[in-house]
Amino acid sequence: MSHQLPSALEHGKELREKFNQIKPLLFLDFDGTLAPIVEHHEDAAISAEMRDLVLRLSKKYPTAVVSGRGMKDVSQRVNIPELYYAGSHGFEISGPGNFLKENDEAQKVLPQFDEIETSLRKELKDINGVDFERKKFTLAIHYRQVKEEMTDEVHQRVATVLKKYPELKKADGKKVIEIRPSIDWHKGKAVEFLKTQLGEKDQDYSVYIGDDVTDEDAFKYVQHGLGILVGDHGHETSADYALKDLDEVKQFFELLLQ
Ligand SMILES: [Mg+2]
Numbered sequence: 001m002s003h004q005l006p007s008a009l010e011h012g013k014e015l016r017e018k019f020n021q022i023k024p025l026l027f028l029d030f031d032g033t034l035a036p037i038v039e040h041h042e043d044a045a046i047s048a049e050m051r052d053l054v055l056r057l058s059k060k061y062p063t064a065v066v067s068g069r070g071m072k073d074v075s076q077r078v079n080i081p082e083l084y085y086a087g088s089h090g091f092e093i094s095g096p097g098n099f100l101k102e103n104d105e106a107q108k109v110l111p112q113f114d115e116i117e118t119s120l121r122k123e124l125k126d127i128n129g130v131d132f133e134r135k136k137f138t139l140a141i142h143y144r145q146v147k148e149e150m151t152d153e154v155h156q157r158v159a160t161v162l163k164k165y166p167e168l169k170k171a172d173g174k175k176v177i178e179i180r181p182s183i184d185w186h187k188g189k190a191v192e193f194l195k196t197q198l199g200e201k202d203q204d205y206s207v208y209i210g211d212d213v214t215d216e217d218a219f220k221y222v223q224h225g226l227g228i229l230v231g232d233h234g235h236e237t238s239a240d241y242a243l244k245d246l247d248e249v250k251q252f253f254e255l256l257l258q
Pocket residue numbers: 029030031032033210211212
């Protein structure tokens with residue numbers, strides 16, 4: 001572990017007391033937090049046990065799932081209609097009662113995604129194991145299946161193509177490069193926006209649980225809240241507590257529900 005954060009599990013009882021008093025809003029990342037990271041991103045699945053815990057938690061705290069996946073994709077995988085879902089790092093948000101909010105600025109750069117996708121597919125086609133995932137407002141280039149010695153080449157080629165698209169930018173995740181609109185919008189801003197949808201008027205304390213570098217935007221940016229990092233992404237973190245793995249996430253949820 002590169003961080004020295006206190007364990008959310010060890011402090012679970014005091015956190016439960018605190019949450020019982022302040023009634024936080026709960027924000028959960030999906031991959032690596034609710035569902036195990038898998039070799040092929042399309043295989044990711046939440047266990048029945050975890051799903052049940054999230055469902056029960058959502059009855060206690062207003063809950064949203066915040067993911068880099070497309071909004072439809074993540075909402076289908078979790079399959080709890082009562083929740084809010086922020087997909088594509090928050091560029092698209094859905095909720096109960098047909099609630100839907102898409103980032104207007106991001107809409108404008110949609111045609112660029114089609115262009116860059118064609119271009120990148122061509123540039124990367126001779127590298128084995130590159131896997132594209134097109135979401136509405138993000139293009140993910142997965143390289144988990146690419147040979148280690150070729151991963152720098154993937155990064156370089158993506159960077160070269162990206163130079164031609166100033167309206168787009170990239171972000172690095174776990175074995176994935178994500179092309180996004182070059183707009184100041186991220187999981188943290190999505191959470192701040194969702195706070196206005198989810199909570200009662202004075203309810204703006206949030207608990208955010210996530211495992212990846214992209215979740216740092218939520219740990220850092222979100223005011224009046226608490227961040228819990230799952231595992232270790234090898235970079236500096238602004239989280240307040242840590243959980244080792246999904247099993248500890250489960251135990252922590254159980255503790256909150258007691
Ligand atoms: Mg994750």
